[in-house]
Amino acid sequence: MLEAIQSALSFLPDGLVTLLIILLKIFALLLPLLGAVAYLTLAERKVIGYIQVRIGPNRVGPRGLLQPIADAVKLMFKETILPTNANLFLFILGPILTIGPAMAAWAVVPFDDGMVIADIDAALLYILAMTSLGVYGVIIAGWASNSKYAFLGALRSAAQIVSYEIAMGFALVGVLLAAGSLNLGEIVTAQQGSVIQWFMWPLLPLFLIYFIAGLAETNRAPFDVAEGESEIVAGFHVEYSAMAFSVFFLAEYANIILISLLTAAMFMGGWLSPFEGILPESMLTGGGLGLLLGSGIHWLLLKTAFFMFLFLWIRATYPRYRYDQIMRLGWKVFIPITIVWLMVVAAMVVGNVGPWFD
Amino acid sequence: MEQTIFYIFSTILVLSAAAVITVRNPVFAALFLVLAFFTSAAIWILLEAEFLALTLVLVYVGAVMVLFLFVVMMLDINLTVLREGFTRYLPVGLLVAIIMVAQLAYIVGPERFGLDKYPAPTPRDADYSNTREIGLVLYTEYLLAFELAAVILVVAIIAAIALTLRKRVKTPLMKPEEQVVVKSKDRVRLLKMATEKQDD
Numbered sequence: 001m002l003e004a005i006q007s008a009l010s011f012l013p014d015g016l017v018t019l020l021i022i023l024l025k026i027f028a029l030l031l032p033l034l035g036a037v038a039y040l041t042l043a044e045r046k047v048i049g050y051i052q053v054r055i056g057p058n059r060v061g062p063r064g065l066l067q068p069i070a071d072a073v074k075l076m077f078k079e080t081i082l083p084t085n086a087n088l089f090l091f092i093l094g095p096i097l098t099i100g101p102a103m104a105a106w107a108v109v110p111f112d113d114g115m116v117i118a119d120i121d122a123a124l125l126y127i128l129a130m131t132s133l134g135v136y137g138v139i140i141a142g143w144a145s146n147s148k149y150a151f152l153g154a155l156r157s158a159a160q161i162v163s164y165e166i167a168m169g170f171a172l173v174g175v176l177l178a179a180g181s182l183n184l185g186e187i188v189t190a191q192q193g194s195v196i197q198w199f200m201w202p203l204l205p206l207f208l209i210y211f212i213a214g215l216a217e218t219n220r221a222p223f224d225v226a227e228g229e230s231e232i233v234a235g236f237h238v239e240y241s242a243m244a245f246s247v248f249f250l251a252e253y254a255n256i257i258l259i260s261l262l263t264a265a266m267f268m269g270g271w272l273s274p275f276e277g278i279l280p281e282s283m284l285t286g287g288g289l290g291l292l293l294g295s296g297i298h299w300l301l302l303k304t305a306f307f308m309f310l311f312l313w314i315r316a317t318y319p320r321y322r323y324d325q326i327m328r329l330g331w332k333v334f335i336p337i338t339i340v341w342l343m344v345v346a347a348m349v350v351g352n353v354g355p356w357f358d
Numbered sequence: 359m360e361q362t363i364f365y366i367f368s369t370i371l372v373l374s375a376a377a378v379i380t381v382r383n384p385v386f387a388a389l390f391l392v393l394a395f396f397t398s399a400a401i402w403i404l405l406e407a408e409f410l411a412l413t414l415v416l417v418y419v420g421a422v423m424v425l426f427l428f429v430v431m432m433l434d435i436n437l438t439v440l441r442e443g444f445t446r447y448l449p450v451g452l453l454v455a456i457i458m459v460a461q462l463a464y465i466v467g468p469e470r471f472g473l474d475k476y477p478a479p480t481p482r483d484a485d486y487s488n489t490r491e492i493g494l495v496l497y498t499e500y501l502l503a504f505e506l507a508a509v510i511l512v513v514a515i516i517a518a519i520a521l522t523l524r525k526r527v528k529t530p531l532m533k534p535e536e537q538v539v540v541k542s543k544d545r546v547r548l549l550k551m552a553t554e555k556q557d558d
Contacts, residue, residue, distance in 0.1 A: 015359075090385075121487045125412040132420025136392070139424065143385065143431050155428065162424055182489055325534055 025117045029106055037253040038068035044312050051316040078242035083146060086239065090144035095240070095247035098137025102251040105130035105258055110185040112271050112297045124172050124182040127262065128165075131217065134251065135161045138219075138226070141248070142236035153235025156323065157219055157226030163330040164216040164223075170338035171210035174203050175266045177345050178356065184262075188270035193355075194277025200267040202348060202356045205341045207267040209334050211307065214259035216330065218252055221315035225323055260307035264300060271300040364404055371397040388427045395419050406482060409489040 005024065009017045042057065042064065049056025057064040082088060108123035110116040120126060135158050142154020176182055178199050179190040191198050200207045216223040227235040237248045264270060273284060273295040284294040292298075321329070352358045374393040381387050395418045402411035496504055 090389075120408070122408050122412055122489050125409065125416065125489070129412045129415040129420060132416055135420070135424055136427075139427055139431070140389075151431075155432075158424055158428060162421055165420065182487075324532065328534065 022117070026107075029117060030103065033103075033106065033254060033257065034250070036257055037250055038072065040253050040257065040308060041071065041249070042068050043308070044315075047309065047312040048316045051313070072246075075242055075246040080242045080244055081239075083239050085146045087144040087146070090140050091239075092244070094137050094141030094144055095244050095251075096137070097140060098134055098251040099247050099254075101130045101133035101137075102254045102258070106254075108184060109258070109261060110188065110265070110270070111300060113185070113189075113295075115297065116185060119183070119185060122182045123184045124176055124187075127184075127258075128169055128172060131255070131258075132161075132165055134255065137248075137251070138236050141240070145236070145239035147239050149233050149238050150236050153226050153238070157236060160219070160223065160226065160326060160330075161217055163327060164213040164334075167209055167330060167334035167338055168213040168217060170335065170342060171203075171206040171213065172266075174206040174338070174342055174345050175199060177342065177349055178203060184265055184270075188265055188272065191269045192272060192276070195269075195274050196277075196355055198267065198269040198272075199356075202353075203267060203341070203345060205337055206345075207263070209338055210267070211259070211263050211310070213330075213334065214263065215311065215314065216326070218255045218259060220252075220256065220311060222318040222321050223326055224320060225326065256311055257304065257308060260311065261300070261304045263307050264303035268303050269299075270303075271295050271297055273299055360404060364401065367397050367400050367404070371401065384430045384433070385427070388423065388430050391426075392419055392423050395423065406479065406486075407488060409492050 005021065009020060012020070045067075046056040046064070057067040060066045060070045082091065105127050107118045108116065108120055108126050110119070138157045138161070139154050142150045142152075142157075145151070175187060179187040181187060181190065187199075215221075219226045225231075237245055240248065273293060275284060275293050276295070279293060282290075284290055347353075349357050371394055374390045374397065377390040378387050378394065381390065395414060399411040399414045399419075402408075402414065
């Protein structure tokens with residue numbers, strides 16, 4: 001399809017065609033992403049509703065399916081309130097700095113073999129760098145609001161994100177040790193073979209720590225002290241309204257989907273089919289059933305959906321952690337475990353321990 | 359094209375570096391420093407040093423500057439006091455600045471770092487892994503220096519912890535493992551008492 005577009009645009013200069021195609025790819029990624037974000041909010045309300053034996057939103061459209069659209073329209077037409085004593089420039093910069101890195105990180109995420117905007121070598125580092133930038137939006141928003149609640153929320157969130165980034169980084173070091181590459185596509189293809197080959201088995205502690213640190217990084221329950229409705233109202237975005245407010249939530253949900261997708265890609269084989277090595281090769285290739293059972297983007301989306309559901313399930317199940325417990329878990333439990341397991345993984349790689357590293 | 363991008367980024371870098379020391383608000387100064395780091399990372403990417411660039415963003419922008427900003431925001435700085443004495447310190451500041459610029463110009467001048475000494479790097483293929491190359495030399499040729507740096511950092515960590523570690527007597531130490539296993543009978547004592555007679 002790309003070649004067809006490329007040839008249709010051949011009357012334009014070469015550089016412009018490349019630019020247009022990159023822009024097209026970005027649109028093809030961001031539009032479904034924003035749609036997924038919108039419907040993740042509905043899924044969250046529905047899932048938590050059913051877990052609490054309620055129905056959840058069911059008024060707008062059939063079975064409440066148009067609820068996100070109604071929400072979006074409402075948020076767009078609300079008034080954006082700018083606090084009088086707030087630093088206006090930073091107040092507006094805050095949401096922008098939150099959504100920017102959250103979207104930029106998607107540039108290196110592969111969806112299928114070669115289906116990626118920027119197939120760069122240091123993809124894992126790039127993702128770490130981009131997600132670590134998201135904290136600026138939170139701090140700036142909290143400080144510029146000129147409100148004590150917002151500032152407290154910003155401080156909590158910043159300390160939490162910085163702490164869990166270390167455990168997250170170490171978990172990623174384990175993945176790159178196992179795969180021998182920083183490129184996400186190569187990490188997925190390194191898990192080829194069968195379900196046993198998936199990195200979740202040799203890297204089980206890192207897998208769990210990565211996902212839990214992801215919960216903390218996105219400020220989700222049970223680590224949502226940055227919002228802490230019962231203590232500091234809503235934390236860093238208490239002064240924001242209308243679209244500025246929803247931009248924070250767009251970024252948060254985009255990050256949730258990103259963490260879920262990365263967990264699926266790095267530890268559960270990404271787009272690889274779980275039937276590899278179980279069913280005969282002939283059933284996994286070719287048309288019809290082969291398309292469904294064979295490797296493909298649908299497996300990646302399915303695995304991502306599972307982790308997204310875990311986010312919601314955990315939110316509906318666990319009470320909020322106390323702040324000192326969050327810090328203790330991050331620094332005194334996760335970081336030592338990851339360091340020890342890194343040595344184990346290194347030993348397994350050097351010793352060619354099967355069935356993963358032989 | 360590459361040159362245009364370089365000049366755009368270096369203009370932003372120089373302007374933001376100048377803004378770091380000229381803006382009145384310390385929070386803005388810290389944010390301009392963030393911008394300076396970020397643009398220098400972009401310039402390093404132009405040099406095909408993507409590992410260093412991403413590490414700069416990850417370590418300095420993502421961690422160090424966050425904590426820096428944290429402290430600056432917590433401080434209750436009186437801006438007028440901060441501005442006082444600018445003219446008084448100006449001669450000393452200028453002297454230091456001139457000496458530093460002279461030293462830099464002497465060391466980084468064209469006779470040592472000219473294009474004849476270090477020719478512009480040839481562009482590599484797309485699959486060239488900068489990260490792998492750095493890892494290869496870091497863990498073979500420069501292993502001793504690398505390990506020494508690690509030891510120095512560990513010493514610094516231990517020193518920082520030792521400096522700030524004080525036993526606070528007044529705050530009760532909470533042990534989560536004890537809190538988790540606590541039963542109601544450890545905390546609550548139920549007493550049987552005779553009902554008191556109410557006065558009519």
